Amino acid sequence: MNIIVRMPNWIGDLVMAIPVLLDLRKAFPKASITAMCRRPICELLEYEEAIDELFCFEKVSGFVRREEPRNIIGKLQAGKYDVGILLTNSFSSAWWFWQGNVRRRIGFSGHFRSWLLTDRLEKPKKGAEHEVITYKRLLQPLGIPFSHTAPRLIVKKEEIELSKQLLYQRGYQRGKTLIGINPGATYGSAKCWPVERFRTLAQELLKDDVYLVFFGDATTAGLVKEICQGLPKRAMNLAGVTSLRELVCIIKDCALLVTNDSGPMHIAAALGTPLVALFGSTDDRATGPHGQSEAVINKRVNCSPCFKRECPIDFRCMTGISVEEVVEKVRRKVRV
Numbered sequence: 495m496n497i498i499v500r501m502p503n504w505i506g507d508l509v510m511a512i513p514v515l516l517d518l519r520k521a522f523p524k525a526s527i528t529a530m531c532r533r534p535i536c537e538l539l540e541y542e543e544a545i546d547e548l549f550c551f552e553k554v555s556g557f558v559r560r561e562e563p564r565n566i567i568g569k570l571q572a573g574k575y576d577v578g579i580l581l582t583n584s585f586s587s588a589w590w591f592w593q594g595n596v597r598r599r600i601g602f603s604g605h606f607r608s609w610l611l612t613d614r615l616e617k618p619k620k621g622a623e624h625e626v627i628t629y630k631r632l633l634q635p636l637g638i639p640f641s642h643t644a645p646r647l648i649v650k651k652e653e654i655e656l657s658k659q660l661l662y663q664r665g666y667q668r669g670k671t672l673i674g675i676n677p678g679a680t681y682g683s684a685k686c687w688p689v690e691r692f693r694t695l696a697q698e699l700l701k702d703d704v705y706l707v708f709f710g711d712a713t714t715a716g717l718v719k720e721i722c723q724g725l726p727k728r729a730m731n732l733a734g735v736t737s738l739r740e741l742v743c744i745i746k747d748c749a750l751l752v753t754n755d756s757g758p759m760h761i762a763a764a765l766g767t768p769l770v771a772l773f774g775s776t777d778d779r780a781t782g783p784h785g786q787s788e789a790v791i792n793k794r795v796n797c798s799p800c801f802k803r804e805c806p807i808d809f810r811c812m813t814g815i816s817v818e819e820v821v822e823k824v825r826r827k828v829r830v
Contacts, residue, residue: 498527503532505761508531508538509764526547533550580602602615603616615635672707675753678756689720691815693720696729709744750769755772775801776799778790793811
């Protein structure tokens, strides 16, 4: 059997969907399994042993966009896939599978695409269950039962050592406790603990014999620079500097990661890196760090989860989380 899985488009969602690949491999050990994924997040699956092929494509815009579907559909047709599993909910992804002659097309209904699917499932209401479970529902038409399979990410020792050079260049001393801090998040400011609290948190943690490494992408580099301004050299700013693989490797090497609900949070959970995860506008029961529910701080105020990009009132869900309780939780988990 020739199987293709259209992976989600966001880092955290992709990580939560990896158990689908693992369960497929267990159920069909002799099948050829292809993971179809956007660049650059397809790098997360570079060493995944459950797949035979990584089908990477780019999101493009403008005039070039006209060529994108044609190229993708051509590759799908050439693959002669027996089964396609859609972990994305878009119309376009189902259209590509239909045009690509994927014989059996499994996905959630909605978005006017049900007629393009051979096996349609109703997606559970938002927050009804963890996303890891929701993705596994799409294996039911293949007779694969729910499993306890957890997300994972595979990294190589040599790439971890190579990534450490980014830390050594900034003065990190080998063997010292390394705490990661990720103060940004995709989707909007409502998911983010206030900047000034991340700065105060850093100042408190630096009273211990630890090094801090700040993560972020190009869009949050300014925010991280603001937090790190004037802090000792033991606070290292890697925002906008790392590749995705380097980010994974350095998170793997951290004793703990403090983060908002974000892609790096799910990366840490998949790697087994301890977490302190700050939640407000989103629901940790659906998108919390898999296997680390005790890591979550969520005040569960009466207007949360609202899933808004920006708070329209007083941001009580996040301002209710004090620096003191985050510091205490970090120090309980990390013994310096």
